[in-house]
Amino acid sequence: xxxxxxxxxxxxxxxxxxxxxxxxxxxxxxxxxxxxxxxxxxxxxxxxxxxxxxxxxxxxxxxxxxxxxxxxxxxxxxxxxxxxxxxxxxxxxxxxxxxxxxxxxxxxxxxxxxxxxxxxxxxxxxxxxxxxxxxxxxxxxxxxxxxxxxxxxxxxxxxxxxxxxxxxxxxxxxxxxxxxxxxxxxxxxxxxxxxxxxxxxxxxxxxxxxxxxxxxxxxxxxxxxxxxxxxxxxxxxxxxxxxxxxxxxxxxxxxxxxxxxxxxxxxxxxxxxxxxxxxxxxxxxxxxxxxxxxxxxxxxxxxxxxxxxxxxxxxxxxxxxxxxxxxxxxxxxxxxxxxxxxxxxxxxxxxxxxxxxxxxxxxxxxxxxxxxxxxxxxxxxxxxxxxxxxxxxxxxxxxxxxxxxxxxxxxxxxxxxxxxxxxxxxxxxxx
Amino acid sequence: xxxxxxxxxxxxxxxxxxxxxxxxxxxxxxxxxxxxxxxxxxxxxxxxxxxxxxxxxxxxxxxxxxxxxxxxxxxxxxxxxxxxxxxxxxxxxxxxxxxxxxxxxxxxxxxxxxxxxxxxxxxxxxxxxxxxxxxxxxxxxxxxxxxxxxxxxxxxxxxxxxxxxxxxxxxxxxxxxxxxxxxxxxxxxxxxxxxxxxxxxxxxxxxxxxxxxxxxxxxxxxxxxxxxxxxxxxxxxxxxxxxxxxxxxxxxxxxxxxxxxxxxxxxxxxxxxxxxxxxxxxxxxxxxxxxxxxxxxxxxxxxxxxxxxxxxxxxxxxxxxxxxxxxxxxxxxxxxxxxxx
Numbered sequence: 001x002x003x004x005x006x007x008x009x010x011x012x013x014x015x016x017x018x019x020x021x022x023x024x025x026x027x028x029x030x031x032x033x034x035x036x037x038x039x040x041x042x043x044x045x046x047x048x049x050x051x052x053x054x055x056x057x058x059x060x061x062x063x064x065x066x067x068x069x070x071x072x073x074x075x076x077x078x079x080x081x082x083x084x085x086x087x088x089x090x091x092x093x094x095x096x097x098x099x100x101x102x103x104x105x106x107x108x109x110x111x112x113x114x115x116x117x118x119x120x121x122x123x124x125x126x127x128x129x130x131x132x133x134x135x136x137x138x139x140x141x142x143x144x145x146x147x148x149x150x151x152x153x154x155x156x157x158x159x160x161x162x163x164x165x166x167x168x169x170x171x172x173x174x175x176x177x178x179x180x181x182x183x184x185x186x187x188x189x190x191x192x193x194x195x196x197x198x199x200x201x202x203x204x205x206x207x208x209x210x211x212x213x214x215x216x217x218x219x220x221x222x223x224x225x226x227x228x229x230x231x232x233x234x235x236x237x238x239x240x241x242x243x244x245x246x247x248x249x250x251x252x253x254x255x256x257x258x259x260x261x262x263x264x265x266x267x268x269x270x271x272x273x274x275x276x277x278x279x280x281x282x283x284x285x286x287x288x289x290x291x292x293x294x295x296x297x298x299x300x301x302x303x304x305x306x307x308x309x310x311x312x313x314x315x316x317x318x319x320x321x322x323x324x325x326x327x328x329x330x331x332x333x334x335x336x337x338x339x340x341x342x343x344x345x346x347x348x349x350x351x352x353x354x355x356x357x358x359x360x361x362x363x364x365x366x367x368x369x370x371x372x373x374x375x376x377x378x379x380x381x382x383x384x385x386x387x388x389x390x391x392x393x394x395x396x397x398x399x400x401x402x403x404x405x406x407x408x409x410x411x412x413x414x415x416x417x418x419x420x421x422x423x424x425x426x427x428x429x430x431x
Numbered sequence: 432x433x434x435x436x437x438x439x440x441x442x443x444x445x446x447x448x449x450x451x452x453x454x455x456x457x458x459x460x461x462x463x464x465x466x467x468x469x470x471x472x473x474x475x476x477x478x479x480x481x482x483x484x485x486x487x488x489x490x491x492x493x494x495x496x497x498x499x500x501x502x503x504x505x506x507x508x509x510x511x512x513x514x515x516x517x518x519x520x521x522x523x524x525x526x527x528x529x530x531x532x533x534x535x536x537x538x539x540x541x542x543x544x545x546x547x548x549x550x551x552x553x554x555x556x557x558x559x560x561x562x563x564x565x566x567x568x569x570x571x572x573x574x575x576x577x578x579x580x581x582x583x584x585x586x587x588x589x590x591x592x593x594x595x596x597x598x599x600x601x602x603x604x605x606x607x608x609x610x611x612x613x614x615x616x617x618x619x620x621x622x623x624x625x626x627x628x629x630x631x632x633x634x635x636x637x638x639x640x641x642x643x644x645x646x647x648x649x650x651x652x653x654x655x656x657x658x659x660x661x662x663x664x665x666x667x668x669x670x671x672x673x674x675x676x677x678x679x680x681x682x683x684x685x686x687x688x689x690x691x692x693x694x695x696x697x698x699x700x701x702x703x704x705x706x707x708x709x710x711x712x713x714x715x716x717x718x719x720x721x722x723x724x725x726x727x728x729x730x731x732x733x734x735x736x737x738x739x740x741x742x743x744x745x746x747x748x749x750x751x752x753x754x755x756x757x758x759x760x761x762x763x764x765x766x767x768x769x770x771x772x
Contacts, residue, residue: 132698132730151731151770158698158730159770244670246769278771370762373772 002074002082003052005036006170007066016065019072023047024056030075037062037072050075057082069169129156136161142168148257150250153377154282198288199261200429202228203252203279205270205296206361207310207354209235209344212269216418219426229255231272233353235344242357245297245369249278256283263288267429269418270393271296271361274371281374289381291429293417294390297371298397304358304365306392311354316342328389328414367393376402385425387413443628451484451621453595454560457602458485458522460631462492465520468606470497471511472524472560473504481526482562482621508534508559512542515557520606527573528561528615531581542611543586557611558602564617564655564705565750571742574750576706578615578653582682582715588612588636589682593657595625597680600634607633615682617655617705639686641693645675647768649693651716652703653679656755660703663760672768682712690716691725698730699767705754708737731767736760 007017020038024030036050054075066072076082127145129137133156137144140161147164149156200220202213210228217226229252232240242248252275256264266287268276273295280287296302306325313319320338324330345351361368375382383406386395392415398407408428413420448456461468474481476489476499489497500507504525511521525531531538542555565574582589588608592598598616605612642657643664652660657678664674675693679686694700700720702713713735720726720733736755744750766772 130730131727135727152772155770157770244765244769246771370766 002057002076002080003054004071005048005051005073005075007039007068007070007072008048009068016067018065019060019062021062022059024050026056026059028056030054030056052077054078054080055082069166127156128153130158132158133161137164140165150253150282152281152374153284197223197225198263198265199225199227199259200265200267201256201259201261202226203266203268203272203275204228204231204234205268205272205294206231206307206357207234208269208272211235213418215422216426219422220429221426227259227261233350233357239349239353241353242360244360245274245278248357248361249275249282253279253282256286261286265289265291265429267291267293268295269293270415273297274369277371277375277378280378280380281371284378284380287380290378290383291425292382292384293425294386294393294395294415295371295384295397296367296393297369298375298400299394300366301394301397302362302365302367303392304362307358307362307365308355311351311358313342313345314348314351319345325391326415327420328387328412329420332420372400375400375405379404382406383408383428385417385428386410387415387417387420389413390415443630443632445626445628447624448595448627449621450592450595450598450616450623450625451482453599453625453627454484454602454616455486455488456627457599458488459491461520461522461603461606462488462496464631465606466496467518467520468496468522469514469519470522470524471500471507471514472498473500473502473507473526475499475524480524482618484560484616484621485524504530504533505537508537509541511557511559512537512545512555515542515555515611516545516553520556520558522558522560522602522606524560525562527569528563528577529572529575531561531577538581538587538611538613539584543584546610547586554609555611556606556609558605559611559613560602561613561615562618562621563615564619565738565743565754566619566655568745568747568750569618570745574743576615576654576704576738578613578682579706579711579715581613582712586610587683589615590636590680591615591617591654591682592634592680593617593620593654593678595623595627597634597640599627600632601636601680603631604633604636608636612636615654619655623658634680637681637684637686639680639689640678641675641689642678643674643676645673645697647673647697648699648701648764649675649677649690649697650701650703650760650764651677651679651690651693651713653682653712654705656703656705659755659757660760663757663764666757666761667764667768670765672764674764679712679716682715685715685719687719687723691720691723694720694725695728698728700729700733701760701763701767702733702735702737703755703760704735704737706738707740708735709740711735711737713737731770732772734763734767734772736763 017039020040022037023035030036030050032053033049035047038047052075054077057074057076059073060066128149129144134144136158142161142164144156147156147160150160151157204210204212210230213228230237232251256279264287266276266280273292274297276290276292277297280290306322309322316338319342323333323338327333384398384401385408386398387410388395389412395409410417410421418425470485475485476494476497479486508523511523514521542557546554563576578589578591581587590601592601602614605614643661650660660676664676667674675697677690677693702716704712706712717733717735736759739753741753743753
């Protein structure tokens with residue numbers, strides 16, 4: 001299967017791109033990431049790199065205008081038979097040689113032609129999809145079983161089919177040159193990997209960051225395979241405006257999916273706990289166990305003053321009183337610790353992003369999202385850990401969990417059990 | 432465009448009237464233009480009615496046309512059914528819709544059936560008015576929403592006006608109808624004001640009204656829930672959620688076309704009604720959509736918000752909790768639109 005080279009979108013308002021010049025000739029060998037062609041827009045010229053190594057065929061002529069996402073050429077592997085351009089999308093096709101009949105797409109997405117041939121293909125059995133998603137997939141000739149669902153329990157929504165259709169139009173997305181600039185997509189990589197160990201994924205809470213897991217990670221031992229997902233506007237992750245819980249969940253889900261894990265042990269604290277529940281609900285096959293530490297989303301109450309205070313604090317002096325509310329024994333919050341925390345929050349963009357997140361997720365000091373139904377639906381091994389002296393979210397929210405969920409309540413522990421009692425938490429996680 | 436304004440091709444001058452005043456005006460017009468029209472009910476004469484809807488009409492039209500009936504709903508309903516069969520056009524007022532239970536034989540077995548059982552030789556041009564709903568602290572026996580009971584009976588028409596203009600227009604349309612029409616009026620709406628055209632006009636029975644156009648979610652609501660849905664829609668608009676609010680207006684016959692067109696457009700349906708959720712009006716709306724071609728446009732499960740599965744409590748906080756409120760609608764709508772259900 002040759003690799004499709006598409007016209008990338010390099011400008012927000014562009015619908016077509018003009019091919020200014022080819023850097024390789026038809027039939028010539030090209031290296032991956034080598035300059036392939038230049039495009040010209042109203043505003044700029046830009047070089048596009050080759051998405052693959054191989055031989056260049058079916059090039060659209062220089063000077064021609066090609067719609068965004070449409071093929072401008074195909075790259076064939078060494079020894080691969082050169083056929084008619086797959087899908088016939090190249091505007092100026094120049095087939096070489098007596099090619100055998102195309103063997104069709106190996107892609108899960110059927111060719112658009114198939115839709116016209118079989119407009120009323122029976123819906124795929126065993127796929128969770130809304131009627132609207134099924135209808136649209138039928139109209140567009142998309143195999144619904146191959147569409148990635150973002151609804152509850154992986155249900156395919158109409159928007160997912162629309163995304164699949166857009167993806168199909170864009171072709172080989174991961175290798176497309178216009179995505180090469182995207183660097184903040186990958187989660188922090190797994191460390192100390194031991195292939196036999198169950199992969200652990202940590203999702204921190206509001207105003208924390210990936211580094212906050214360090215005490216727990218030390219106790220999990222060197223053999224553990226641990227990945228950490230950092231929320232937008234936290235730690236080293238760039239600030240991003242979050243419209244609401246679903247938006248934040250989509251962000252986390254994208255990073256979780258990028259890990260390509262099966263049977264993961266998902267660990268979430270506070271807001272990260274709510275995200276972990278919702279994520280497990282949408283990715284039941286990828287999550288085998290769930291540890292929820294003082295999770296949000298199980299009730300309305302939360303100490304809004306602490307959230308707002310931390311989000312707004314620009315100095316150690318204004319941060320300290322709020323941090324002390326997080327733990328049962330405030331000796332844990334040393335002045336050095338507060339200063340380090342304040343330093344980590346010195347970027348105004350980060351503070352602004354977190355204040356916006358408080359507004360979006362906890363308006364008027366209330367948890368606006370609710371994952372209780374999702375928690376009840378889950379059937380993976382689930383444990384809730386809570387400190388009885390949690391002053392941020394009442395531990396009694398844990399009582400919303402169904403009977404099959406294990407509950408561990410710690411005396412003299414506040415809102416940060418993984419910091420206040422990491423030994424005990426690590427031991428529980430490994431049982 | 433003011434979507435709460437009268438929708439029919441009405442020419443009368445617009446005035447601000449309360450829902451109760453609009454009903455009284457309709458009664459006045461009917462009594463004035465047709466001497467076959469009579470009003471019947473307990474305390475509707477000199478007292479002016481339990482909710483002061485009939486007011487001083489007895490002084491204008493006399494005790495022979497505005498008739499205080501004894502405290503027997505079965506007796507009063509029976510007389511009104513008989514009067515209708517004999518050529519009068521009675522408008523019977525219940526003090527509380529809950530007392531329909533006492534008159535069920537006359538409503539269900541007589542008024543609804545007579546035309547069919549006598550081969551069309553006789554009709555029952557009867558209008559009955561039922562003050563309904565909770566929110567007044569009147570407790571379990573005086574706060575129910577029983578429109579689904581009567582909506583279940585072929586031979587009856589059942590309407591639930593949500594605005595003063597519709598209260599007047601639907602009452603006059605009910606009088607024009609040759610068959611029995613049951614009007615459920617929400618007690619909390621009686622004091623609500625709105626624009627009402629002067630003079631005679633009718634609001635068609637069996638036609639819903641789109642009170643607010645939107646693209647993300649359809650809320651089908653009845654009676655006072657229309658106003659709660661509109662308040663929620665305003666709030667949701669701030670989050671960029673564009674809600675369409677359909678006021679069902681008539682429970683039987685239900686306006687299938689308007690509801691299905693809206694669901695095809697938005698792909699999401701939330702039914703909000705005050706009657707008990709189970710087997711209520713929203714159950715019928717949901718089933719109607721699920722059985723139709725609009726099913727293929729649904730991008731989320733249908734959600735219903737209805738009354739709690741309990742008698743309406745006397746305690747004011749519990750009374751509020753027993754029926755859908757704006758925050759309930761906000762929560763359900765957000766979950767629907769964000770695909771969390």
